[in-house]
Amino acid sequence: MIHRTPLDKWILSKMSKTLPSANLSQSELEYYQLGKLKETIDYAKSRSPFYKGYLKHFTRDGLTCLEDMRRLPLTNSEHVEGRAPEFLCVSQSEVQRIVTLRNLQSSQGTRRIYFTASDIEQTTDFFHHGMSTLVEPGQRVLILMPGDRPDTVGDLLVKALERMDVEGIVYGFVMDPADAVQKIKRQEIDAVVGVPTNTLSVARHEDSASIGRGRIKTVLLSSDYVSPAIIREFERIWGCRVFNHYGSTEMGFGGGVECQAFSGYHMREADMFFEIVDPNSGELLEPGELGEVVFTTFGRQAMPLIRYRTGDLSKILSGPCPCGSPLTRLDRVRGRIPDFVRLGQNHWLGVPDLDDALFCVDKLIDYQASLICRNNQPQLDIIVDTGSSHKRQILERIRQSLTQTVALKNAIEEGAVSIGSVSFGVVRKPESSSFKRKIVDLWNLSG
Ligand SMILES: [Zn+2]
Incomplete structure (x- = not known):
């Protein structure tokens, strides 16, 4: 039996805060998103020097339907590189975490992404509800990602899992797969979260057979692309189900997660608006057409992002999900556009x-x-x-x-x-x- 994505209930509860009698349907979600987009534009223009200039020809009145978003200019990582402080909408003292990303392809070098405590709470809340797709109360999750410092992905996952009575154990990236295998056995781990090839190094290690098929029930792989061959390998070795998470630092670490139907990601649609554009022309594409994923954040205090280009190739999947959700989904990301x-x-x-x-x-x-x-x-x-x-x-x-x-x-x-x-x-x-x-x-x- 396929359980419906838990994100539906979560999205509806968030919609209900501004639309008390809302039902979960694509059209009511779009109405909710339209209101949130107007708020984001107002907020960003009034507080960020970058948006004040960049969106000077655009006001909230220009937004009568979601399609009107196409009239706003796109933003990308180059805007953020070197100009990140101009995106900031709060005082430095309100910033709780800064993540610095290095761009190997660009001479500009680095871009900074800022988060307030409230921004971080938004992500923890998403992790909590997203993880309930694949783990149950009482289980133990080994996190093969860094989490030793406050508000890193691993740390936020532990906090999110606590909210559903699941124990998250931070291991960090795997350097010694044999040691990770021992940890899984000793701690009686039920689920593993990690990045694809690093996590695969544990499954493929010769000691991995001693874990026993069925010990690990689920694996969550977080990445912009996961090869089907890697997924089959986990299923073969551990006899587990493999879920994909899609997200980026700019999204606040989390973007969307597959449900038990494995039919595209259910997205954080109460927190973000997603579009697909032609990577060359920047024109908005129709559902089903392959193009670049673009997103706009709702309610992000420190650094709202508006029509931000991700560089990831995917498409919107229309129609209800086999899990029962009536909302559109994002197809599994095919990879990075330069590839x-x-x-x-x-x-x-x-x-x-x-x-x-x-x-x-x-x-x-x-x-x-x-x-x-x-x-x-x-x-x-x-x-x-x-x-x-x-x-x-x-x-x-x-x-x-x-x-x-x-x-x-x-x-x-x-x-x-x-x-x-x-x-x-x-x-x-x-x-x-x-x-x-x-x-x-x-x-x-x-x-
Ligand atoms: Zn679904």
Whole structure:
């Protein structure tokens, strides 16, 4: 039996504070959100030097429906980098926590995100209700994230779990998987929260079999992308259910969490408004269209964010969830936009898609993918590194696997791309340890 997401009740209780007779429906939620958006705009414009200038042509009267939000300019991490103090809407003394994020791609360097005690309470409240999707009173949760300092993610999770009579135990990132396995056994852990590959290092450790299938009932993975192969691995080794959480520091650490139907994230919609925009043009997209996740915060005191671009690729899922919720959901995030290339108007191909399609082929060590222009048509060329094994069947297997990948199959059928050459070669990586695989895009550049 699939339990309905606990977030529905929580969202309704928050809506009821301003709309006492509210019912939980998409239209009433939208009415509530419209009111909250107006409050956010008023608040930000009156208190933050950045928004005062940035939104000077926009007043709350310009907002008659949610669609009107498209008229507000988008914001992004570059606005925050170096200018964070201009976003601040409270005095420094009211700031309880500052998180500094480093951007490796930008010369600007760092961006600061500020939170008041009330902002932090909003997050703890979300963690409390979100976690009740996957844990029950009396259980123990091992948190494989930092939590030694006040108001870090681990610390807030412990506080949130206490509210539902669940014991949260902070372990921190795993350096020694064998030690984490011992901890799980000794403390009789029921659920694990962590980031995907670090948590997988525990499940895949040779001692992990001694935990016994069924000991760990649920795992919550928090990340902007989780490969289906990683989820299957947890299910196989621990016999557990794997839930995804989606969030970022800018969202106040939490954004949304899957329900027991695993059909997209139920979002924190009483605290935030989510949109999907075209990553190139910034235009608002319809439900079902893939694009960049953009959010606006409600009631955030220190640093409200308005139409903030996340860089994450996803889409809105309309219609009721199999769990019974009537609200729209956000599809599982496909990854970070810089890791994707565009195929035609409606399709995106990313490193995660190719990893899923190619690493299941036996002998494959690495690959290099390029989208090139051939006879004025986009074609995908693949060079595969299979060590000393150069059998023709491998190339046929790769071609077949590529054409069956959902992301490519639809794009090929619609003529947005075709598979070009698939050949053997040695894939050279730069020396840098931060190297990430990338699809070389010579098509969109030439267009
Ligand atoms: Zn659901």
